[in-house]
Amino acid sequence: MNDSRTVHDSTSHDSRAHDTWVVIPLYNEGQVITDVIAQVRGAFDQVVCVDDGSMDDSAELAASAGARVVRHPFNLGQGAALQTGFDYALSDPTMKYVVTFDADGQHQIADAIGMVERLRVGEADVVFGSRFLDERSSPTLGKKLVLRAAVGYTNMTTHTRLTDAHNGLRAISRPVLKQIRITQNGMAHASELVAQIGASKASYVEHPVHILYSDYSKAKGQSLWNSINILAELILR
Secondary structure (H helix, E strand, C coil), rough: CCCCCCCCCCHHCCCEEEEEEEEEECCCCCCHHHHHHHHCCEEEEEEEEEECCCCCCCCHHHHHHCCEEEEEECCHHHHHHHHHHHHHHCCCCCCCCCCCCCCCCCCCCHHHHHHHHHCCCCCCCCCEEECCCCCCCCCHHHHHHHHHHHHHHHHHHHCCCCCCCCCEEEEEEEEHHCCCCCCCCCCCHHHHHHHHHHHHCEEEEEEECCCCCCCCHHHHHHHHHHHHHHHHHHCCC
């Protein structure tokens, strides 16, 4: 894996969180990744994009936007990309919190800030984002039903109680992150991560987040069919 680093001017980052790493799995998001990283780096200085075998210029654009970039030589899946990002963040001894953040522009940086703040004040060890705690997100009825089914299955098999088990926006404290080892490379990694957090007895809360369903994100795989694939992968696992 190659590590592309960009030197930052530390004098201009006083208002940004230095103890938090934002981990962004990255696969063929060249159209939007520059804007996504610009938003993230407005609040968090430390960003690592794990380029999971992209065939476009995603990695180069991410590095130019100020992210650290770690490359997989070929596509391994989002679970593998997250684990690589976790390992990278843990190599920084000053890291206290990690945020997982999607590369396609669905997530809102204000939500991530609020989630880290809840960790910082000691409210919980893990904060899960949920699109079902308020009305800001608007998934289609079919997608909502499939995601609800996935939540039910995850809650039943992991002994947790969440309203949105497959939301990619999460904030995790360092002690919990050190216990996580994702082995599911595909979309079932989300339930595996929840199961490991549940088994660790870490405290957790959910935080209302706004998932932006743009035409771009839908075209990148946020379809009903993709949700059905997630549910099928969970059951097969």
